[in-house]
Amino acid sequence: MLNNDIGIIGMGVMGKNLAFNIARNGYSVSVFNRSHNETMKFLFKNSIDLLFPFSDLEKFINSLNKPRCILLMIQSGSPVDKIINILLSYLDSGDLIIDGGNSFYKDTIKRFNFLQKKSIQFLGVGISGGELGALQGPSIMPGGNIESYKLIAPIFKKISAKYDQEDCVKYIGPNGSGHYVKMVHNGIEYSDMQLIAETYSLLKNLVGMNNIDLSYTFKKWNEGELCSYLIEITGNILCKKDTDGNFIIDSILDMASGKGTGAWTANSALKLQIPCSIVTESVFSRYLSVLKANRMIASTILSGPKVSLNSNFNKEIFIEDIRKALYLSKIISYAQGFFLMKKASEHYVWNLQFSDIAKIFRSGCIIRANFLNDIVTAFSENNNLIDLLFTPIFQDIINLYQLSLRTVVTEAINNGISVPVFSNILSYYDAYRTVNSSANLIQAQRDYFGSHTYNRIDQSGSFHTNWLE
Structure with missing residues (x-):
């Protein structure tokens, strides 16, 4: 009779690679897939002594x-609930179910509460790194009871990515907190990718760089303060050619899709009343990209300026302005993401440790970047920071680089090049540093048509004016 260490249900790309990773690290793994043929194909190609395939679910469970x-490494949503209900017929009190998919955090909270009543332990675990990360070492974000995490911690620590020999897995907090942190990670990822895409557009359409120059620029930037996974792969993407010698990037249709986690982040920000505008604008940018037919029509009937650089335009200086604008924008994007997690932690009483979260993000995950070390330092000194933008580590950079952001947005607007997230960040930055905004007029309007009252700057209490008198 087998006594395997862990069972994995779902042999998709992530499930297969995690199984391979776990077995390679010395743990025995039982695997089950709805299609047993797919499981056998996988094991035939990747024969390892510690991998055990099962076509019968009961035998799979009894092997553990x-x-x-x-x-569980299956599609999020109802498939997770279906397999949980099936598993309940076979499991004993104290057994642990782990959802490693991209599940919505509120679904995770419901499942946690449901299974707790059944005396079954449950973890909602965010896993980032994609196909290669799952195989070589992902970033792992477990949420649930700490006692449940301790059961699986040795395996997670062994298979996770490493940063200076430190495991990129930390216990996040109760119930749905692990999946929430992964959701915000994905929201930042949306922002990061959109910012890089806008940078690519500016360098290509305004500066006039070809693909080789673009690739070289991103690779050079990756050697400095912009060093990050997404900058690295962008440099590799832009110089890649297909078999006929053409650049692959030029053959890819400009319609970007997603799996919904960016929209989940935006929705959470709206419900918690947090201005997470960068993620939201990035989601809208993807939606707009899908309206390809509309954009083709609009390009023929709606007018705008043509790209026309003045004679005093210095390309080298402008390229450096773009680099600075991108770095500043990444800082503000991450700051918004951590601010959202801070408010969610307070709302759901999760007690998130943000230095640990920043440490998890430093390797294995998609948004890994060198300046996460500065975020680790900031939160290590004070987990209750009001905002990362207020920290000395970032203040000098922000105050210096905001001039470059203004230059970049101005040139883009004057030449009719869309930079929705760069523009949003500049607007957010200026609104955030404005002491007296125009919101007093909005509140007066609300009181005028709806008697919603207003507060005064010279008196305490709520006031209403009969505006028609």
Whole structure:
């Protein structure tokens, strides 16, 4: 009779690679897939002594050491609930179910509460790094009871990415907190990708760079303060050619899709009343990209300026302005993401430790970047920071680089090049540093048509004016 360390249900790309990673690190793994043929194909190609395939779910469950640890790597939503209900017929009190998919955090909270009543342990675990990360070492964000995490911690620590020999896995907090942090990670990812895409557009259409120059520029930037995974892969993408010698990037249709986690982040920000405008604008930018037919029509009937650089335009200086604008924008994007997590932590009483979260993000995940070390330092000194933008680590950069952001946005607008997220960041930055905004007029309007009252700057209490008298 087998006593395997862990069972994995779902042999998609992530499930297969995690199984391979776990087995390679010395743990015995039972695997089950809805299509047993797919499981067998996988094991035939990747024959390892510690991988055990099963076509029968009951035998799969009985092959596991107690308390059983079962990792679900299946599509989020109703499929997770269906397999949980099936598993309940076979599991014993104290067994652990782990949802490693991109599940909505509120669904995770419901499942946690439901399974707790059944005496079944449950973890909602965010796993980032994509196909390669799952195989070589992902960033892992477990949420649930700390006792449940301790059951699986040795495996997670062994298979996770490493940063200076430190494991990129930390216990996040109760119930849905792990999936929430992964959701915000994905929201920042949306912003990061959109900012890089806008940078690519400016360098290509305004500066006039070809793909080789573009690739060289991103690779050079990756050697400095912009060093990050997404900058690295952008440099690699832009110089890649297909078999006929043409650049692949030029053949890709400009319609960007997503799996919904960016929209989840934006919705959460709206419900918590947090101005997470950068993620929201990035989501809208993807939606607009999908309206390809509309954009083609608009390009023929709606007018705008043509790209026309003045004679005093210095390309080298402008390229450096773009680099600075991109770095500043990344800082503000991450700051918004951490501010959202801070408010969610307060709202759901999760007690998130933000230096630990920043440490998890430093390797294995998609948004890994060198300046996360500065974020680690900032939160290590004070977990209750009001905002990352107020920290000495970033203040000098922000105050210096905002001039470059203004230059970049101005040139883009004057030449009719869309930079929605760069523009949004500049607007957010200026609104955030404005002491007396125009919101007093909005509140007066609300009181005028709806008697919603207003507060005064010279008296305490709520006031209403009969505006028609």
